[in-house]
Amino acid sequence: MVNAYFRPKSAEEAATLLASEKDAVLLAGGTYLLTSQFAKKPMAAIAISGLLPAAIERHGERVIIGAGATFQALAEAPGMPKALRDAALAMADRNIRNRATVGGNIGADKSCASLVPFFLVAEARYSRVGALALGAAEWQALPAAERGIAAAVEFAAPTARRFAYERYARTSCDVAVLTCAASAEFETAGGGLAARGLRIAMGGLSPHARRFPELERLFEGAALPGKAAIEAAAAPLFSPVSDARGSAEFKRARAAALLADVLAALANPEANETPEARP
Numbered sequence: 186m187v188n189a190y191f192r193p194k195s196a197e198e199a200a201t202l203l204a205s206e207k208d209a210v211l212l213a214g215g216t217y218l219l220t221s222q223f224a225k226k227p228m229a230a231i232a233i234s235g236l237l238p239a240a241i242e243r244h245g246e247r248v249i250i251g252a253g254a255t256f257q258a259l260a261e262a263p264g265m266p267k268a269l270r271d272a273a274l275a276m277a278d279r280n281i282r283n284r285a286t287v288g289g290n291i292g293a294d295k296s297c298a299s300l301v302p303f304f305l306v307a308e309a310r311y312s313r314v315g316a317l318a319l320g321a322a323e324w325q326a327l328p329a330a331e332r333g334i335a336a337a338v339e340f341a342a343p344t345a346r347r348f349a350y351e352r353y354a355r356t357s358c359d360v361a362v363l364t365c366a367a368s369a370e371f372e373t374a375g376g377g378l379a380a381r382g383l384r385i386a387m388g389g390l391s392p393h394a395r396r397f398p399e400l401e402r403l404f405e406g407a408a409l410p411g412k413a414a415i416e417a418a419a420a421p422l423f424s425p426v427s428d429a430r431g432s433a434e435f436k437r438a439r440a441a442a443l444l445a446d447v448l449a450a451l452a453n454p455e456a457n458e459t460p461e462a463r464p
């Protein structure tokens with residue numbers, strides 16, 4: 186329930202209101218805040234549409250995405266890693282993609298937030314209005330009231346580093362039950378390709394998407410095993426809860442299969458990159 190509405194003229198004014206108003210929320214695309222789940226929650230809505238950067242740029246290895254960019258703009262932006270486009274398109278409804286913003290996705294920080302797993306494995310940094318930048322995981326560790334306003338997301342996508350992303354949903358148009366992003370460099374070792382600097386993040390298995398160092402350790406520095414071996418090794422490490430989206434047992438098995446698919450895509454550069462995504 187929106188009890189108060191503010192239309193600041195600058196991002197700095199919005200930050201001041203956010204710090205001073207009771208029940209303050211940032212109204213970006215509104216595709217999360219204006220849903221029925223918040224119908225009874227008192228909100229002082231601070232409209233930030235048009236106040237934040239919305240450009241999506243690539244400068245060599247560096248990618249900078251304004252927090253005001255929409256999912257659809259991200260999906261259409263040239264030069265982005267294919268895995269990031271896959272993450273943007275994981276939001277299946279184009280009407281929502283046209284409104285939902287990158288800043289709103291990291292602000293909402295839902296368990297199955299489409300973009301967050303990618304930003305975690307890209308070790309992205311979030312610049313903020315009037316405050317120091319934070320790493321993606323540092324941002325998640327702060328209480329929502331202390332995060333402030335994300336202005337842009339920045340990460341490195343060097344040529345040698347590969348990214349892959351997939352989600353599992355009950356139907357193609359549904360929100361995801363599970364999400365998975367992975368990233369690594371590969372080098373020849375022992376007659377095969379060994380994964381180096383492997384990063385894995387998954388959503389749907391905990392209140393917020395997170396990195397899984399326990400999975401990264403399993404597969405770091407060696408040729409990635411076949412899908413069946415990945416599933417068998419990973420499944421015991423998941424501790425999901427049963428809810429409307431599936432039983433814990435189902436999610437554990439499905440998450441292991443999703444991870445196996447993502448790591449298989451990561452090992453196959455043609456499956457997860459496009460020439461135009463190269464700097």
Ligand SMILES: Cc1cc2nc3c(=O)[nH]c(=O)nc-3n(C[C@H](O)[C@H](O)[C@H](O)COP(=O)(O)OP(=O)(O)OC[C@H]3O[C@@H](n4cnc5c(N)ncnc54)[C@H](O)[C@@H]3O)c2cc1C
Nearest residue numbers: 211213214215216217218286288289290292293298299335
């Ligand atoms: C039909 C439908 C389908 C959806 N499908 C998906 C999906 O597939 N994947 C998915 O991830 N989400 C999905 N969502 C949820 C929602 O669309 C996303 O979380 C979206 O990214 C929110 O962005 P927004 O700009 O609309 O944020 P808003 O609703 O305006 O705000 C969301 C939250 O983020 C905070 N916030 C907004 N901007 C900033 C900022 N710049 N800095 C800090 N905090 C900020 C707000 O205070 C608020 O708490 C869906 C929603 C609907 C209604």
